[in-house]
Amino acid sequence: KAGVTQTPRYLIKTRGQQVTLSCSPISGHRSVSWYQQTPGQGLQFLFEYFSETQRNKGNFPGRFSGRQFSNSRSEMNVSTLELGDSALYLCASSRGARADTQYFGPGTRLTVL
Amino acid sequence: QQPVQSPQAVILREGEDAVINCSSSKALYSVHWYRQKHGEAPVFLMILLKGGEQKGHEKISASFNEKKQQSSLYLTASQLSYSGTYFCGTGGNKFYFGSGTKLNVKP
Numbered sequence: 001k002a003g004v005t006q007t008p009r010y011l012i013k014t015r016g017q018q019v020t021l022s023c024s025p026i027s028g029h030r031s032v033s034w035y036q037q038t039p040g041q042g043l044q045f046l047f048e049y050f051s052e053t054q055r056n057k058g059n060f061p062g063r064f065s066g067r068q069f070s071n072s073r074s075e076m077n078v079s080t081l082e083l084g085d086s087a088l089y090l091c092a093s094s095r096g097a098r099a100d101t102q103y104f105g106p107g108t109r110l111t112v113l
Numbered sequence: 114q115q116p117v118q119s120p121q122a123v124i125l126r127e128g129e130d131a132v133i134n135c136s137s138s139k140a141l142y143s144v145h146w147y148r149q150k151h152g153e154a155p156v157f158l159m160i161l162l163k164g165g166e167q168k169g170h171e172k173i174s175a176s177f178n179e180k181k182q183q184s185s186l187y188l189t190a191s192q193l194s195y196s197g198t199y200f201c202g203t204g205g206n207k208f209y210f211g212s213g214t215k216l217n218v219k220p
Contacts, residue, residue: 004154033208042211042212043200043213045209048207098142099142099143099160101160102202103157104147104154104156106154
């Protein structure tokens with residue numbers, strides 16, 4: 001079974017720009033969660049999508065948004081980038097049941113200059 | 114809501130044992146343990162769902178005390194491959210990870 005894939009793997013943007021990251025979950029998984037990982041803050045939960053609906057949301061500003069498509073693939077968008085948005089963005093997929101095991105993708109390393 | 118992990122870092126020699134603790138101020142439904150090697154994604158180790166449950170895989174095991182809202186990860190006879198950062202995760206669909214414990218196993 002193929003694992004979780006994320007594209008692109010690396011991204012360099014400048015302040016004020018916007019960016020879209022993509023995540024393809026494991027086949028059959030209906031839940032996709034997004035996390036931001038930084039050295040200072042660790043792994044922070046952004047949001048979770050299940051069956052094309054945002055089911056849970058973390059404490060991030062509205063500049064961070066996402067969506068999920070009917071094939072369970074998910075995209076995350078960050079608008080008006082700030083220097084502090086530089087991070088590794090990880091997505092994780094699961095079947096969707098409560099406290100289900102999450103399987104992480106390799107991440108997208110975003111650098112904001 | 115973020116679980117608290119301790120210690121923050123551990124340095125071991127091959128063959129030594131280590132314990133990593135994870136505690137929460139909220140009632141725990143489950144505890145998940147992950148290991149992340151440098152430059153890689155977190156990899157699932159195990160999940161504990163019931164109070165007092167203990168699970169293991171080879172020389173890595175974990176316990177979950179639901180009443181105390183704590184979980185501990187036990188690494189026995191550590192190997193070089195155990196090096197990495199260990200995270201505990203708690204919650205239902207809204208998941209929170211601890212700040213991580215950096216484990217360094219030296220020859």
